[in-house]
Amino acid sequence: MLRPASAAGLGLVTLWLSLVVLIPLAAVVVTGAQGGWTAFVDAVTSPVALSALTLSAGLSLAVAVVNGVVGTTVAWVLVRDPFRGSRLLDHVIDVPFALPTIVTGVVMIALYGPASPVGVDLVGTRVGLFVTLLFVTLPFTVRTVQPVLEALDRDAEQAAASLGASGPTVFRRVVLPVILPAIASGASLAFARALGEYGSLVLISSNIPKQTQVASALIYGKLEDATNPVTSTQQAASLAIVLLAVSVLVLVAVELLQRKGRAAMAEPTVTAPAGERRTGRRVVRTLVVAYVGVLVVLPLGVLVWRTFKPGLDAFVTAVTDPLAVHAFRMTAEVALISVALTTVLGTVAAFLITRSGLPGMRVLDTLLGLPVSVSPIVVGLALILVYGSTGWFGPTLESLGIQVILSVPGMVLATMFVSMPLVTRAVAPVLVARGTDQEQAAESLGASAPVRFWRITLPGIRTALVTGVVLALARSIGEYGAVLVVSGNIQGQTETATLRVDTLYQTLLQPDAAYAVTFVLVAVAILTIVATSLLRRSQGGTR
Amino acid sequence: MSIQVRGLTKRFGSFVALDDVDVTVRSGTLTALLGPSGGGKTTLLRVVAGLEQADAGTVVIDDKDATRVPARRRDVGFVFQHYAPFGHLSVARNVAFGLEIRKRPKAETAARVDELLRLVHLEAFADRLPSELSGGQRQRMALARALAVEPKVLLLDEPFGALDATVRKELRQWLRRLHDEVHVTTVFVTHDQAEALEVADEIVVVNGGRVEQVGTPDEVYDRPVNEFVMRFLGPTTSLAGALVRPHDVEVLAAAAPGAVEAEVGSLRRVGFEARLVAHVPGSGDVDVLGSRSDPALRDLRPGDRVWLRAVGPVVEAAPSAPSVDASDDVAPGDPVGVAASSGAPVRGGVPA
Ligand SMILES: Nc1ncnc2c1ncn2[C@@H]1O[C@H](COP(=O)(O)OP(=O)(O)OP(=O)(O)O)[C@@H](O)[C@H]1O
Numbered sequence: 010m011l012r013p014a015s016a017a018g019l020g021l022v023t024l025w026l027s028l029v030v031l032i033p034l035a036a037v038v039v040t041g042a043q044g045g046w047t048a049f050v051d052a053v054t055s056p057v058a059l060s061a062l063t064l065s066a067g068l069s070l071a072v073a074v075v076n077g078v079v080g081t082t083v084a085w086v087l088v089r090d091p092f093r094g095s096r097l098l099d100h101v102i103d104v105p106f107a108l109p110t111i112v113t114g115v116v117m118i119a120l121y122g123p124a125s126p127v128g129v130d131l132v133g134t135r136v137g138l139f140v141t142l143l144f145v146t147l148p149f150t151v152r153t154v155q156p157v158l159e160a161l162d163r164d165a166e167q168a169a170a171s172l173g174a175s176g177p178t179v180f181r182r183v184v185l186p187v188i189l190p191a192i193a194s195g196a197s198l199a200f201a202r203a204l205g206e207y208g209s210l211v212l213i214s215s216n217i218p219k220q221t222q223v224a225s226a227l228i229y230g231k232l233e234d235a236t237n238p239v240t241s242t243q244q245a246a247s248l249a250i251v252l253l254a255v256s257v258l259v260l261v262a263v264e265l266l267q268r269k270g271r272a273a274m275a276e277p278t279v280t281a282p283a284g285e286r287r288t289g290r291r292v293v294r295t296l297v298v299a300y301v302g303v304l305v306v307l308p309l310g311v312l313v314w315r316t317f318k319p320g321l322d323a324f325v326t327a328v329t330d331p332l333a334v335h336a337f338r339m340t341a342e343v344a345l346i347s348v349a350l351t352t353v354l355g356t357v358a359a360f361l362i363t364r365s366g367l368p369g370m371r372v373l374d375t376l377l378g379l380p381v382s383v384s385p386i387v388v389g390l391a392l393i394l395v396y397g398s399t400g401w402f403g404p405t406l407e408s409l410g411i412q413v414i415l416s417v418p419g420m421v422l423a424t425m426f427v428s429m430p431l432v433t434r435a436v437a438p439v440l441v442a443r444g445t446d447q448e449q450a451a452e453s454l455g456a457s458a459p460v461r462f463w464r465i466t467l468p469g470i471r472t473a474l475v476t477g478v479v480l481a482l483a484r485s486i487g488e489y490g491a492v493l494v495v496s497g498n499i500q501g502q503t504e505t506a507t508l509r510v511d512t513l514y515q516t517l518l519q520p521d522a523a524y525a526v527t528f529v530l531v532a533v534a535i536l537t538i539v540a541t542s543l544l545r546r547s548q549g550g551t552r
Numbered sequence: 553m554s555i556q557v558r559g560l561t562k563r564f565g566s567f568v569a570l571d572d573v574d575v576t577v578r579s580g581t582l583t584a585l586l587g588p589s590g591g592g593k594t595t596l597l598r599v600v601a602g603l604e605q606a607d608a609g610t611v612v613i614d615d616k617d618a619t620r621v622p623a624r625r626r627d628v629g630f631v632f633q634h635y636a637p638f639g640h641l642s643v644a645r646n647v648a649f650g651l652e653i654r655k656r657p658k659a660e661t662a663a664r665v666d667e668l669l670r671l672v673h674l675e676a677f678a679d680r681l682p683s684e685l686s687g688g689q690r691q692r693m694a695l696a697r698a699l700a701v702e703p704k705v706l707l708l709d710e711p712f713g714a715l716d717a718t719v720r721k722e723l724r725q726w727l728r729r730l731h732d733e734v735h736v737t738t739v740f741v742t743h744d745q746a747e748a749l750e751v752a753d754e755i756v757v758v759n760g761g762r763v764e765q766v767g768t769p770d771e772v773y774d775r776p777v778n779e780f781v782m783r784f785l786g787p788t789t790s791l792a793g794a795l796v797r798p799h800d801v802e803v804l805a806a807a808a809p810g811a812v813e814a815e816v817g818s819l820r821r822v823g824f825e826a827r828l829v830a831h832v833p834g835s836g837d838v839d840v841l842g843s844r845s846d847p848a849l850r851d852l853r854p855g856d857r858v859w860l861r862a863v864g865p866v867v868e869a870a871p872s873a874p875s876v877d878a879s880d881d882v883a884p885g886d887p888v889g890v891a892a893s894s895g896a897p898v899r900g901g902v903p904a
Pocket residue numbers: 564567569587588589590591592593594595596743
């Protein structure tokens with residue numbers, strides 16, 4: 010019935026996906042391959058590159074394994090052992106997602122930096138990198154396992170127990186097989202994220218080649234290298250290809266795992282939580298709370314302390330400094346433009362995927378998820394290769410008077426890239442769950458298509474849409490790596506709030522001011538968590 | 553406001569959901585679409601409402617060809633199986649929806665909504681959200697919402713399907729009374745024959761994408777055109793190779809023309825009924841249903857010799873062939889004669 014509308018929507022979404030994601034990523038591949046096979050192999054097997062790649066891969070693997078175990082335990086405690094404060098714990102888990110990466114870097118430095126209040130200085134060590142990556146990836150496994158555990162049919166466990174299986178046996182033979190795909194997909198996502206991580210590591214790593222230099226930092230270094238730009242860009246692209254290939258592999262693995270997981274999932278049954286054997290539970294619960302406390306809450310606490318140590322006046326001066334105010338304004342501008350576009354296009358994409366019945370929608374859905382596991386530095390590189398002054402489209406655009414790189418359009422593109430799936434992924438499940446009955450009822454009552462959309466569909470998806478928008482906004486405000494690359498970080502011009510934190514800390518050596526701006530960004534992140542939590546609750550209420 | 557459906561065919565891929573269906577619904581009647589699950593009832597209803605496009609055939613509503621008219625211009629009230637309430641709107645706003653779309657004056661809309669809520673006994677619930685209603689209340693809200701725009705015809709898809717047995721019985725009586733008050737041409741889907749027999753003026757029996765028979769409840773019950781309709785509308789037993797209703801089997805103490813000799817197997821009393829199982833040598837058991845006070849049944853003992861004779865509708869059983877074949881060259885409404893193979897008398901239209 011909506012054929013012309015579907016066609017227009019499909020055209021729009023394809024254009025969006027192509028301009029922001031697909032063409033830039035293609036440019037990376039083409040550029041990396043331009044020097045031929047030997048150049049590619051040389052670029053990725055030079056001692057420095059090999060060391061950076063193996064360091065990133067090794068750290069990511071370790072983080073994924075720890076995350077798989079710890080994340081599953083945290084999810085278990087949240088679902089099966091609710092206690093006073095477990096709701097708070099649930100929200101704290103979201104903090105690493107909501108914090109901008111550079112902010113995480115500063116937060117970690119506050120606790121584990123040279124001025125560490127606990128006397129632990131991890132700067133320039135691999136342990137520092139590992140702890141930071143644990144922080145950044147904490148939510149992944151928790152958030153994939155949690156819903157599966159919630160939906161798990163508790164009758165099956167009770168049946169197994171009645172057949173004589175002990176607690177651990179029930180877990181191993183009844184529960185684990187069902188949640189294993191979710192654990193694996195959470196760990197895979199954590200792996201992908203850790204592999205491409207840049208912003209949160211840049212401060213603590215000190216970027217020592219062959220020791221603490223991670224892959225994305227090496228790529229960034231190649232991009233900044235002005236001595237032989239053509240070769241170094243090509244080498245950067247070669248390294249990016251390796252990271253991209255892993256991202257795609259992970260994406261496919263997660264897609265397959267989730268499909269498998271969905272098939273194994275039963276309808277949820279409402280069973281009262283069993284109250285037996287409290288002592289074992291209490292130990293696990295305490296461990297989980299302690300882990301999350303030390304990993305997430307402690308550094309945040311130290312950050313607050315560190316921010317206000319120089320006094321409130323210093324804080325106010327730092328955040329009202331003209332350059333800081335300009336940076337905040339820049340962040341707002343870029344975030345608002347990109348979120349507006351992402352909201353409209355993401356909603357259209359959600360409708361296409363769930364309602365159009367067109368072929369290839371599953372591929373579209375998967376492609377939309379790609380940006381989540383691409384390194385921000387690779388995103389920046391990809392955009393430069395297309396829109397930069399020597400890129401594919403750059404010269405043409407510049408002759409038309411449009412400057413993309415080193416200016417707002419490029420920053421908007423980078424921000425849209427990293428926040429691409431957030432609106433779609435929030436809206437699509439609600440569209441599926443609602444079905445089309447209400448729209449059909451409205452149609453039979455005489456409502457035209459636009460009226461049906463405004464009066465029936467939109468109110469129905471409003472909460473999900475707002476949730477998606479809030480998430481996209483948080484992501485857009487917080488983007489650092491990709492924006493760093495495309496903006497050139499020109500003080501007073503293209504400098505955003507996250508970039509300002511970097512400048513203050515690394516270039517201007519004003520840690521107090523850096524902490525002040527960081528604090529503002531942390532506050533915004535925590536507001537996001539509160540907002541989405543309230544939204545989720547209100548959605549639960551009207552359903 | 554009659555509905556005429558001619559030559560309707562609807563395919564889903566290669567699956568034929570409706571196969572050349574003809575149905576006429578007379579103005580002002582309450583018609584039941586009755587049939588087994590997957591028979592095509594919902595599909596037929598949705599095509600009439602314009603929510604589904606047929607591959608072939610025409611739909612005429614109120615003597616105007618509606619085949620190409622979009623759903624929102626058909627003036628058809630549709631009540632969905634799960635009611636499709638607008639979850640974000642109050643009961644009153646749900647009912648007002650169609651009127652608001654038509655931009656009726658506010659006062660008129662409010663008055664009409666009040667009137668309808670009274671009609672469906674929901675006046676006390678006007679400001680609630682649909683999620684705060686019981687299933688039956690939600691059902692009545694959906695009905696009021698569909699009636700608000702004064703549709704030419706009202707279509708209901710299993711209006712009582714999601715309700716428990718007691719509420720179901722109550723509501724179907726209520727639907728009948730409502731129809732007698734409002735007089736709008738109404739078609740409802742059900743797979744419960746008791747429901748169809750109890751409330752409908754006309755029954756359309758649908759099976760496997762085809763119409764098996766159209767008629768009044770008495771006609772389809774007493775003069776089923778084939779074995780499928782016979783079996784679908786009530787219990788049957790087989791007597792001398794023919795299908796007959798258990799309460800249409802006469803028990804005789806002596807041989808008579810057309811009667812078959814049998815031996816009493818068991819006799820049980822259930823409430824006011826007497827249930828006899830008799831064994832016919834060489835053919836099998838026959839169920840007989842009678843009244844407890846029936847002198848012919850009262851004194852029977854297992855092993856006694858009796859003669860059984862069909863006194864109601866009889867349809868030749870086709871044990872191996874599917875029921876659809878039996879009606880292949882019978883069009884709905886055609887007069888048909890059916891005979892039991894034993895030569896038992898064929899008597900139609902005699903309610904026992
Ligand atoms: N959208 C669809 N796609 C494919 N097949 C469909 C679709 N809708 C219905 N069918 C098929 O068409 C046939 C008729 O379906 P319909 O819903 O009309 O049956 P019904 O008589 O209403 O059954 P029930 O009593 O179970 O509701 C079924 O076999 C069904 O599987």
